[in-house]
Amino acid sequence: AQSVTQLDSQVPVFEEAPVELRCNYSSSVSVYLFWYVQYPNQGLQLLLKYLSGSTLVKGINGFEAEFNKSQTSFHLRKPSVHISDTAEYFCAVSDRFGNEKLTFGTGTRLTIIP
Amino acid sequence: DAGVIQSPRHEVTEMGQEVTLRCKPISGHNSLFWYRQTMMRGLELLIYFNNNVPIDDSGMPEDRFSAKMPNASFSTLKIQPSEPRDSAVYFCASSSDFLASSQNHPSTDTQYFGPGTRLTVL
Secondary structure, eight states: OOEEEOOOSEEEEETTSOEEEOOEEEOSSOEEEEEEEEOTTSOEEEEEEEOSSOSEEEOGGGOEEEEETTTTEEEEEESSOOGGGOEEEEEEEEESSSOOOOEEOOOEEEEEEO | OOOOEEEOSEEEEOTTOOEEEEEEOOTTOOEEEEEEEETTTEEEEEEEEETTEEEEOTTOOSTTEEEEEEETTEEEEEESSOOGGGOEEEEEEEEOEEOOTTOSSOEEOOOEEOOOEEEEEO
């Protein structure tokens, strides 16, 4: 079984400042990793995913994440945030061996301060 | 493609009534997932189907909840009887299998979520 920990439930950031949202996972097998974003009153939308290959993954809206196997982390970063980035961000994990279940973290609410 | 379609978008009902939520997955996707989102418990997987067959329903809270997928383009989640604690946003998601070059069996790729149904049970 896998688990995902998002240590920060809320992150306030000034507009145009950089941001990092932390995600750590636990699994006994190799995993796939995902970041989803949920804007107010909407469904979840995929930001980026790591399946294999380069550990630095680039996604939509200028976000990127780095897979660190030794630290079992998959932190999400953006060098300069915008008001429109205000949303809830979810990290998720699934295993590589045919298990289709995604395990989600509890989410991090990103608030951009003008 | 229109994406995952859910109906209704909002449902308000009284305790004890039957509630049916509907989902149309993306055409060509063969896996379908039902999630529930609440402030207290976050995002929980209730059940998922692969090729119309329920694979894992361990997340279904109790016998009042049931889900069906009669064909590849339609699924329902039913609550009977409903209770106030069932109030939540229910999401449907779909995905397709893919065969990774490093594996000999298919695995899942991105799950695409619908807009959700906000259920309020009074």
